[in-house]
Amino acid sequence: MLPLQPAKELLGAACRITGAFALYRLLLRRRVTILVYHNPSPTAFGRHLAFLSRHFAFITLDDLGEALSRRDFSGLPPFPLVITLDDGHAANYRLLDAFKTSGVTPVIYCCSGIVGTSRRFWWNSGIGDVEFLKTLPADKMQALLKKETGYEPEREYETRDALSAAELIEMLPYITVGSHTRFHPILPQCDDSRCKEELTGSRADLERLLGRPVRHLAWPNGDYGARELQIAAAAGYTTIRTIRHGWVTPDSDPLDLRAVEVQHDASLDVLRAEIIGINAFLKRFFGKLYKK
Numbered sequence: 001m002l003p004l005q006p007a008k009e010l011l012g013a014a015c016r017i018t019g020a021f022a023l024y025r026l027l028l029r030r031r032v033t034i035l036v037y038h039n040p041s042p043t044a045f046g047r048h049l050a051f052l053s054r055h056f057a058f059i060t061l062d063d064l065g066e067a068l069s070r071r072d073f074s075g076l077p078p079f080p081l082v083i084t085l086d087d088g089h090a091a092n093y094r095l096l097d098a099f100k101t102s103g104v105t106p107v108i109y110c111c112s113g114i115v116g117t118s119r120r121f122w123w124n125s126g127i128g129d130v131e132f133l134k135t136l137p138a139d140k141m142q143a144l145l146k147k148e149t150g151y152e153p154e155r156e157y158e159t160r161d162a163l164s165a166a167e168l169i170e171m172l173p174y175i176t177v178g179s180h181t182r183f184h185p186i187l188p189q190c191d192d193s194r195c196k197e198e199l200t201g202s203r204a205d206l207e208r209l210l211g212r213p214v215r216h217l218a219w220p221n222g223d224y225g226a227r228e229l230q231i232a233a234a235a236g237y238t239t240i241r242t243i244r245h246g247w248v249t250p251d252s253d254p255l256d257l258r259a260v261e262v263q264h265d266a267s268l269d270v271l272r273a274e275i276i277g278i279n280a281f282l283k284r285f286f287g288k289l290y291k292k
């Protein structure tokens with residue numbers, strides 16, 4: 001059991017019993033909720049989608065992008081919600097039936113250097129302290145990964161971490177593909193040329209692979225600064241999703257979309273608490289003690 005998990009369950013149940021979730025949901029009638037997933041199990045994800053479809057209307061990120069460009073949400077259904085999945089994990093393919101059944105068209109933000117290959121995400125290299133690695137300049141991080149685990153970004157392994165090209169293409173009618181850079185570096189730790197290559201190269205790679213425009217970006221690990229924003233805007237992305245907690249209104253900057261991170265195996269009570277922001281609130285106050 002994660003620390004504070006019982007407290008989260010309790011808070012979630014309170015949201016349901018007191019009607020706090022139902023009341024708060026009314027505030028989301030004209031705001032867009034963007035949920036952030038990574039690698040959920042089909043069972044938990046299917047349960048979430050069934051719940052969400054009763055309380056929200058699934059829209060695509062393209063719908064949201066267009067509404068934002070007009071600064072007018074009147075064409076969106078009430079309680080609009082976008083589902084996003086980060087990284088392009090191989091097991092996302094097992095969610096395809098859930099996408100079809102629920103009618104959701106999620107965004108899968110793919111690392112173009114990893115999807116369609118048998119390369120690994122760097123954090124799956126077997127390295128111990130992933131959080132420490134994120135604090136290092138990108139070249140030092142890569143050198144340490146190679147020394148400690150033999151990991152190299154372009155090394156092919158026996159099993160793959162990410163979706164294959166065939167899987168992505170089969171899923172294409174049911175998903176929107178966005179970019180999540182090529183190799184998921186911590187962008188502010190990269191030098192200028194690597195940063196540019198990751199942001200512009202990833203978009204070009206995915207467009208070549210899929211034969212369709214790629215307009216959306218999500219920052220790896222949620223990390224970015226003024227330089228990253230400038231490069232991404234010049235690369236032609238029309239929306240960028242952050243992991244800063246919040247909702248999207250007609251006045252939101254399309255290149256600074258706020259979102260709600262979801263614990264994959266969350267019970268429906270915890271999901272309620274996530275959606276109305278109680279967990280994000282607790283996380284801010286308890287910091288590192290509070291693990292999602």
Ligand SMILES: [Zn+2]
Nearest residue numbers: 086087220221
């Ligand atoms: Zn990611």
